[in-house]
Amino acid sequence: MKLATETREIVTVAVDGMCLRGTHHRSRKKLAPARSERSRRIGVLFPNSGVMPRTATGDSAVYWADSFATVGYPSFRFDLAGLGDSDGQAPSRVLDFLARVNTGSYAPQICTIARSLTDRFDLSSVLLVAHCGGTVSAMYAAAASKEVKGLVLMDPYFHLQEAGGQRSLAGVAENGLPRNANLPLIDCWNQLSFSGTPILVLTAPSFKAKGGGFDFLDYLLSTSDRGNIAVQPIEDTPHSFAEGPGKEAVRKHIERWLDAWFPLAGSSSAVQNALELSALGSS
Amino acid sequence: MNTHVEHVENPLEQAGYLELSGTHLYTVLHGATDPIARVLLVGPFASERHYSYIPWVRWARFLAARRIEALRYDYRGIGESTGVFGEMTLGDWCEDVTFLARWLEDRSPDLPLVLHGLEMGAILARKAFAAGTGDALLTWAAPANANEVLRAALLRRITVDRTFKSTVGYRLFSDYVERLDTVPIEADGYQLSAKLWRESFTFETPLDQNDESAAAASSGRPVRALPLDKSAAPLVKGSTMGYLSVNPDLSELFADNFEWITYATGVLP
Numbered sequence: 069m070k071l072a073t074e075t076r077e078i079v080t081v082a083v084d085g086m087c088l089r090g091t092h093h094r095s096r097k098k099l100a101p102a103r104s105e106r107s108r109r110i111g112v113l114f115p116n117s118g119v120m121p122r123t124a125t126g127d128s129a130v131y132w133a134d135s136f137a138t139v140g141y142p143s144f145r146f147d148l149a150g151l152g153d154s155d156g157q158a159p160s161r162v163l164d165f166l167a168r169v170n171t172g173s174y175a176p177q178i179c180t181i182a183r184s185l186t187d188r189f190d191l192s193s194v195l196l197v198a199h200c201g202g203t204v205s206a207m208y209a210a211a212a213s214k215e216v217k218g219l220v221l222m223d224p225y226f227h228l229q230e231a232g233g234q235r236s237l238a239g240v241a242e243n244g245l246p247r248n249a250n251l252p253l254i255d256c257w258n259q260l261s262f263s264g265t266p267i268l269v270l271t272a273p274s275f276k277a278k279g280g281g282f283d284f285l286d287y288l289l290s291t292s293d294r295g296n297i298a299v300q301p302i303e304d305t306p307h308s309f310a311e312g313p314g315k316e317a318v319r320k321h322i323e324r325w326l327d328a329w330f331p332l333a334g335s336s337s338a339v340q341n342a343l344e345l346s347a348l349g350s351s
Numbered sequence: 352m353n354t355h356v357e358h359v360e361n362p363l364e365q366a367g368y369l370e371l372s373g374t375h376l377y378t379v380l381h382g383a384t385d386p387i388a389r390v391l392l393v394g395p396f397a398s399e400r401h402y403s404y405i406p407w408v409r410w411a412r413f414l415a416a417r418r419i420e421a422l423r424y425d426y427r428g429i430g431e432s433t434g435v436f437g438e439m440t441l442g443d444w445c446e447d448v449t450f451l452a453r454w455l456e457d458r459s460p461d462l463p464l465v466l467h468g469l470e471m472g473a474i475l476a477r478k479a480f481a482a483g484t485g486d487a488l489l490t491w492a493a494p495a496n497a498n499e500v501l502r503a504a505l506l507r508r509i510t511v512d513r514t515f516k517s518t519v520g521y522r523l524f525s526d527y528v529e530r531l532d533t534v535p536i537e538a539d540g541y542q543l544s545a546k547l548w549r550e551s552f553t554f555e556t557p558l559d560q561n562d563e564s565a566a567a568a569s570s571g572r573p574v575r576a577l578p579l580d581k582s583a584a585p586l587v588k589g590s591t592m593g594y595l596s597v598n599p600d601l602s603e604l605f606a607d608n609f610e611w612i613t614y615a616t617g618v619l620p
Contacts, residue, residue, distance in 0.1 A: 069367030073375045073433065078366050089366055091431060119597045121404045123430050126540010130431070150598070151405065153366055153379055158405050158598040165597055274514050306511050310540035 075137070079144065081184045083177050086155035090122060090146035090181070092189075093133040097140035097332070108192035110217070110330045111185055112136050112143040115178050115206060117199035117308075119165055121152035124199065126310030128318075132197065135319045140332045142189060146181050148174050148205070166229050169201045170250055175208035182215040193217040195330065197322065199309065200225070204253060210265060211256040218266040218329060220322055222309055226250050226257070226284035246282045254288065261292040266329040269299045270318060272307050298325065363415065368433075369424075371450050372443075377431030378424040378451065379408075381415035387618040389455050390414055390465045391485070392423040393448055393472030395587075396500050398507075398539035400430055403469065405598045406586040413605045419612060420462075422455055429541075437535055437542035441497055441554045448479040463616035465489060470587060471500045473576075477556035480570060487572055487615035489608060492579040492587040497551035504538040573615035577608075 071078050079092045095109060114133060117124045122145040124130075133143035149156030159165045168174065182194040195218040198206035203224035210216040227248045245254070260267065269285065289297065300321050305314025331337035363382030368375040392411055395403050411421040426444050428436035448466070456464055466485040468476030473493030480488040494500055505527055513521065527536060528548075535542040566574040579587045583604060585596055613619060 069365065069369055069378060069380065070375075071367050073368055076368075076375075076433075078368075087364075119405065120401050121430070123401070125401065126398065126537075127430060127436075128540055153408065160596065160598050160600065162595050162597055306514065308540070311508070311511060311537055315540065 075134070079185075079188075081146070081181050083149065083180045086149050088146055088149065088155070088177065088181065089153040090144055091130075091133070093137035093143040093145075095140050095142040096138050108190060109140070109142055109332070111189060111191040111194045112141045112197055112326075113178070113182060113185065113194050114143070114145040114197050115174070115181075115202045115209075116146075116148050116151045118201040119151060119158065119162065122147045124310065125308035126315070128308070128310040128315050131315055132319055132322070136323070136326070139323060139326075140335075141326060141330075142191070144181075144185055146178075148177050163229060166201060169204050170228055170253070172205070172208035172252065172256075174205040175212055178205055178209035179213040179215070182209070182213050186215045195220065195326075197222075199223065200307065204250070207253060207256045207260065211259050218268075219260065220268045220270065220325070222270045222318065223272055223307055224269060224285065226253055226288070227282075244287070245284075249284070254284075257288055258292050261288075261294060261297060264294060264296045266325075267297045268322065268325045269297065270309070270321060271299065271301045272305050272309060272314065273301065273303060274306050364412075369451070369454060371427070371447065374427050374434035375432060376424050376427060376447060376451070378422060379411070381411040381421040381423070383415045383418045383420045385418060386420040386459065386462060387418045388463045388465060388612065388616045389420045389422070389459060390467050390489075390612065391448070391452050391455055391476075392421055393466065393468040393476040394423060394425075395469050396426070396471035397429055397436075397504065397541045399470055399500070400425070402585040403587065406583075406601055407469070409598070409601070410586075410605055413602075414609065414612075417609055419609070420455075420459070422451060424451055437544055440547065441550050444475055445478050448475045449482070449484055452479060452484045463487065463618065465612055465616060467491075468493070470494060471497060474554065474556050480572070480574075481557040485572070487612070488566075488570070488574045489612065489615075490576045492583075493556065493576060495555060497554035498548070501538075501543060501548060501551045504541070505536065505543065508536065508538040575608075575611050575615070579604075 075094055077092045079090045081088045114122065114129045116122055122129060129145050133145050136143045147154035150158035159168065185191060186194060194215050196206040196210060196216055197220040199222040203221040206219055206221065210219050228250050230248065289299065302309060302314050302317045305312045309315060309318050327335065327337045366379045369378055394400055394407055407423065411423050414421045425432040427447055428434035428439040452464060452466065463486040465487045466476040466480050467489040469491045473490035474497060476488060476490060509524060509527060530536060531543065531545050531548050535544045563574050563576050583601065586601060
């Protein structure tokens, strides 16, 4: 049994005595040797999408990780504790799992994985690409980690689920928000937004339609966007983004965003950014 | 080979790749100290894999903790295994089973080998068993044929499309089947080909599905076939539609089947 193929290898990270298992998609683009922090590679890390194993629905995470590795970004998909192949016990019910997610219980694991990967693979930093419940953990982790420098959030949510899974608007609003708002998570979002962390939000139409009610994303964008947040709707795809044009559209938008915010050393965007910085320095 | 592996809590649980016909099968071996038997776990198909994953892993760990070495894997073209799903045939997935059974047998030739299949995996395990592989066969929720599984995936696709009927239009199941004759249809993120669809109707078990004793008599080896229902969800009947359970308590099911394995293979823990 081999631990690696030409393009992938199995990686593990120990967290609290548990073995978390993941897959590393090796970057397939040679770059100039790293001479500075700026020219070191940035890694892309996928935590689980909800309770799905690290492949995600329709193996979409495998496809995206493979694609980003092909264009030069080493990519990693990890199973958090109790999920997929990792050690630990998942809660018995979805609602219990979501309760853990909503309080940020999985964030310390993501922070440890990000730190471990930056050390072991000599990365400058890590970006998180997360979906649904994974976006909640990703936001908590990004706010707490110095290794995480950017976020891609697919169908993020900011409310607390109730029995029956509905987004209830019952109750008095607090700070303009409904009672079921996840306030600690919104604090994280605000922290990331005001610190200038690049965030790409991808939305599927079915998710917007589901449950109706208060539009948290719209509200947060109106109060906190500092130009570092981009929102891109993906049409004709279900919430999983794995079917229809979703999978391909997600890949294209993320690659474009990566090139704009985190260009690889030597790429045209990197040269352009360097010229702009140099012009600023001499003015 | 450049690998990075830190200390793991259970060094007997190893994930890795085995090469077969130019692709890599992702496998996880749940090793046991002083094992008394081996089980090849032939899991469910495509998206059903994702929903059953957590209880399926627990079952493997349950067995390993009781000195039964278990090997689980992803079909070629699915999950962590490499290969292109749309290019795979049911024959390729049969080959996965016999290849891995042989690999397990070579590891410890003196130990009995049980083939254990879940849903589509039950058909694959039965086929390998009927061809002479393994010392006992255990199946859970075996469908009548492979088409039952593909049909369920196609129905889910229709449900998704109806969410977007303003742009896609309202089509009947028969329209989808007709379209499959000319172009692949994506279901749950996997491309179903016309070839796979046609092949699936006749891809059924050669052993009597409903009569364990007849199947055992014809093969000369112990056979157990449990139907299982939604009470075992998401281990079986998991789907993208409103599942509420992630990791249910299946200890009774596990204990009962563990007991059967020890009986069928003549080993005592």
